Amino acid sequence: xxxxxxxxxxxxxxxxxxxxxxxxxxxxxxxxxxxxxxxxxxxxxxxxxxxxxxxxxxxxxxxxxxxxxxxxxxxxxxxxxxxxxxxxxxxxxxxxxxxxxxxxxxxxxxxxxxxxxxxxxxxxxxxxxxxxxxxxxxxxxxxxxxxxxxxxxxxxxxxxxxxxxxxxxxxxxxxxxxxxxxxxxxxxxxxxxxxxxxxxxxxxxxxxxxxxxxxxxxxxxxxxxxxxxxxxxxx
Amino acid sequence: xxxxxxxxxxxxxxxxxxxxxxxxxxxxxxxxxxxxxxxxxxxxxxxxxxxxxxxxxxxxxxxxxxxxxxxxxxxxxxxxxxxxxxxxxxxxxxxxxxxxxxxxxxxxxxxxxxxxxxxxxxxxxxxxxxxxxxxxxxxxxxxxxxxxxxxxxxxxxxxxxxxxxxxxxxxxxxxxxxxxxxxxxxxxxxxxxxxxxxxxxxxxxxxxxxxxxxxxxxxxxxxxxxx
Numbered sequence: 001x002x003x004x005x006x007x008x009x010x011x012x013x014x015x016x017x018x019x020x021x022x023x024x025x026x027x028x029x030x031x032x033x034x035x036x037x038x039x040x041x042x043x044x045x046x047x048x049x050x051x052x053x054x055x056x057x058x059x060x061x062x063x064x065x066x067x068x069x070x071x072x073x074x075x076x077x078x079x080x081x082x083x084x085x086x087x088x089x090x091x092x093x094x095x096x097x098x099x100x101x102x103x104x105x106x107x108x109x110x111x112x113x114x115x116x117x118x119x120x121x122x123x124x125x126x127x128x129x130x131x132x133x134x135x136x137x138x139x140x141x142x143x144x145x146x147x148x149x150x151x152x153x154x155x156x157x158x159x160x161x162x163x164x165x166x167x168x169x170x171x172x173x174x175x176x177x178x179x180x181x182x183x184x185x186x187x188x189x190x191x192x193x194x195x196x197x198x199x200x201x202x203x204x205x206x207x208x209x210x211x212x213x214x215x216x217x218x219x220x221x222x223x224x225x226x227x228x229x230x231x232x233x234x235x
Numbered sequence: 236x237x238x239x240x241x242x243x244x245x246x247x248x249x250x251x252x253x254x255x256x257x258x259x260x261x262x263x264x265x266x267x268x269x270x271x272x273x274x275x276x277x278x279x280x281x282x283x284x285x286x287x288x289x290x291x292x293x294x295x296x297x298x299x300x301x302x303x304x305x306x307x308x309x310x311x312x313x314x315x316x317x318x319x320x321x322x323x324x325x326x327x328x329x330x331x332x333x334x335x336x337x338x339x340x341x342x343x344x345x346x347x348x349x350x351x352x353x354x355x356x357x358x359x360x361x362x363x364x365x366x367x368x369x370x371x372x373x374x375x376x377x378x379x380x381x382x383x384x385x386x387x388x389x390x391x392x393x394x395x396x397x398x399x400x401x402x403x404x405x406x407x408x409x410x411x412x413x414x415x416x417x418x419x420x421x422x423x424x425x426x427x428x429x430x431x432x433x434x435x436x437x438x439x440x441x442x443x444x445x446x447x448x449x450x451x452x453x454x455x456x457x458x459x460x461x462x
Contacts, residue, residue, distance in 0.1 A: 024459070026458060026459075027326065027328075027379035029324075029326065029381045029383065029456060031381060031384070032381065032383055055412045055433070056412040056431035056432055057431060058430070061414075061429050061430050061431055125461075125462060126462040127461060128462065147410070148433070148435070149410050149412045149433025149435050150412055150413075150432045150433030150434075152432065153410075153433050153435040154435050156410055156435055171461050171462065172458045172460050173458055173459050173460065173461055174458055183410050184369040184408065186369050186371050186411075187371060189368045189370045189371075190368065190369070191366040191367065191368055192367050192368060192369045192374075192408070193367075194406040194407075194408045194437075196438070197437040197438065200435065200437065228366070231363060
């Protein structure tokens with residue numbers, strides 16, 4: 001493993017643990033934005049990996065060397081789990097996009113989907129030069145995987161999104177939220193949707209041996225998250 | 236296995252400290268206080284109103300000292316607040332904080348209504364406008380309501396405790412990573428060693444408590460822009 005990869009893992013690990021405290025929120029004021037009829041969902045970036053992380057890894061109490069051991073362990077489990085999910089043709093971003101389309105249509109919006117070029121795993125920095133038929137764009141950053149609070153606790157599924165709706169023309173952020181299914185996102189004070197206990201796994205071996213159920217555990221959160229977003233921005 | 240159990244116990248102790256009253260006990264105490272209260276009011280206009288100060292976070296304790304509004308035979312704790320009249324559009328965030336222990340949680344499910352100067356209901360907000368949020372220190376049910384059209388003459392915000400059946404109750408959960416400090420012998424004495432530990436508690440319905448602690452923040456409605 002390269003030192004760069006280790007550094008990335010450690011940064012990612014810190015972000016999972018601490019969250020992004022500055023993540024802004026904006027509740028949707030439907031009366032003030034009743035002119036929004038057509039929503040264009042911007043294709044979310046597919047997660048590069050489906051992470052499996054023990055956030056209370058024992059290695060973390062052994063200084064830098066222990067931290068590197070923890071990072072290597074997370075990296076190995078993440079790679080193996082990602083492969084297991086890929087062989088099951090799991091495409092989290094596609095499933096999320098489809099669930100969001102269905103939920104927003106049910107809320108009465110006309111919904112379109114637009115693919116966008118993203119240079120990084122993040123929300124777009126600018127919303128100009130997108131579909132001109134939109135009244136607003138919905139942009140999402142998603143993450144999914146399994147997390148454990150410590151070595152002695154179960155792995156819990158997570159499907160998390162940072163979602164933002166931007167009004168075309170004015171570029172006003174009329175809605176912004178963090179919605180987390182399963183493992184909590186306390187640092188961001190995210191909307192928390194519980195995962196069923198049947199999707200808790202006592203260790204990584206249990207996740208591997210029950211890979212189909214583990215996939216189901218992540219999938220179960222996608223329509224819940226989409227539905228919560230649609231409810232928040234319903235007309 | 237012994238280590239696993241020990242770590243679990245340490246975690247639970249750390250996490251549960253400060254959450255001494257079980258949710259079911261709070262519900263029972265609150266219900267008894269509601270039934271026994273002598274501060275009974277039979278019409279909304281007779282409630283004492285407190286002003287909401289724009290931009291200032293307001294703490295509201297709904298407890299035995301709160302007024303009780305009787306409507307159609309139902310008794311509910313009630314708080315009446317006067318809305319600021321200045322900005323043309325207002326956003327009002329209402330948070331109700333989780334009480335009880337992590338395996339026996341309770342919360343006050345707020346019911347929100349805006350009233351005009353004749354104390355008639357202009358808007359009432361459904362249960363689903365609230366979202367359950369978990370935070371570093373506290374978990375809460377949050378909702379944001381907006382006052383947009385001043386021609387509707389919205390003057391008051393009425394907050395009541397909402398009786399919520401089990402099927403509609405929100406689920407609380409906990410995924411916490413902690414550090415347990417262990418003293419270990421070391422050359423020349425004792426060293427303190429931080430062991431990461433944690434707790435994952437599965438979803439648990441939060442009981443509907445008649446009493447609770449709320450926070451409210453009213454601000455001018457404004458949105459930020461991106462490029």
